[in-house]
Amino acid sequence: MSVHPIAAVLGGQVPLGRRTTVQGWVRTRRDSKAGLSFVTVHDGSGFEPLQVIAPAELPNYRGEVLHLTAGCAVRVTGELVASAGKGQGVELRAEKIEVVGGVEDPETYPIAPKAHSFEYLRTVAHLRPRTNSIGAVARVRHCLAQAINRFFHERGYFWIHTPIITASDCEGAGALFRVSTLDLVNPPRTPEGSIDFGQDFFGRETFLTVSGQLNVEAYCLALSKVYTFGPTFRAENSNTSRHLAEFWMVEPETAFADLHANADLAESLLKSIFRALLDERADDMAFFAQRIDKTCIQRLEQVIQSPFKRLDYSEAICILERANRSFEFPISWGMDLQSEHERYLAEDYVDGPLVLMNYPKEIKSFYMRLNDDGRTVAAMDVLVPGIGEIIGGSQREERLEVLDARLGELGMNKAAYHWYRDLRRYGSVPHAGFGLGFERTVSYVTGMNNVRDVIPFPRTPRSADH
């Protein structure tokens, strides 16, 4: 007897009247005095569960079937039939129900067939993928990840596996997690008394990466079109619905590209993966639209159709200064935008994705290309309603003397960037790239408003329990 995923059974890949086997976990059981029980079974292959009809004639009906509760693992063999009830087209008329794994105490099984708060589900992160919401999130994540790889592959971009362990705290993109095998209690000391990292595993200080960008630039200046897609680590003590200590980021880097080409790439990437999501995960998106965020589908359709609004930072400042509305933090040219400003621009002024470009150099990173005005850099942020910054990127400074001047201004150690500077000494070309926050993207498309609920096992300050 062949085993089928429930998605295949419901998707018409098993003809009516055919015998088949499904395997999964019980969601609910309802008993009927008509001599049968209804057991809904899910296996994660798609959003919809399968309704199993368990006739009272089954040999284990009284002994086992009548005691099935949420979470029990079962293997069911039977005939696929048209449903005699409303609510589903087909159902499986069981000839055999095997309890593969029972639930030892139904009363304390953490995932009851009822509504749970996401805060609670985080405390049972090992069982929450069995819920509708978290299961749907997992499939959406997969779909988007596949769509991202497909998008780049089709455009000639190569996926570069940049290192997780890094020796440079470059970028200043946030606090770092140290990687060390030294004895924390009694570390080796230098004659001066500081910790002797020369005796550490790598013979120097090392950390978990905060970005694959600098490494991927090296491959960009060889393979032309490249990207990274992997985990990233930031030891910031950030406690918000938009931050994780471990998150995933997509970072394309394109040689011979300027800021506008970069923004074009960002826009087409987002549109492409949103289209794929609507096409491939209509079941899960229908659920999010029904239970989580009524507007999530129409929002994506609108984003796909309309061009992203683009604004220079300077224009944005003018708009904010003219805004008929008081901000907690008054804004003026040269200041970094606060959340309330980004919110106003993305939610009120545009009501959709917005690309902000050409920021003052003082508020951006050293590697961003200095514009001809001498006071702004070719940076861009993509802001979306509800989330804020979903993409941050720039055209990179490819001119060695300008880069060195910036390093000097910021008091950074040139020697530490020797290989990065080499890229500017040997065949340097204009190039540009950005970082797309994967969890923020999943959060945006599903309407799940906390990134802790769109990554399987969230790591946040004081929390790494599973």
Next chain:
RNA sequence: UCCCCGGUAGCUCAGUCGGUAGAGCAAGUGACUGUUAAUCACUGGGUCCGUGGUUCGAGUCCGCGCCGGGGAGCCA
């Protein structure tokens, strides 16, 4: 890290003026029913986050700590 709010049954919450705790859902039992967030009845289920204090008496008031949420900063 800062500001605000919270922690009571397996879960979501109520608990008045300080007088030893209640509902809904879930679970168990039964009734009913091609059911589907089923319905109805009954039953079991509590370290009121921890700790110290005030008081004759603390879920309730006060101090400290821990944990969670929302917002801010940082950022993707």
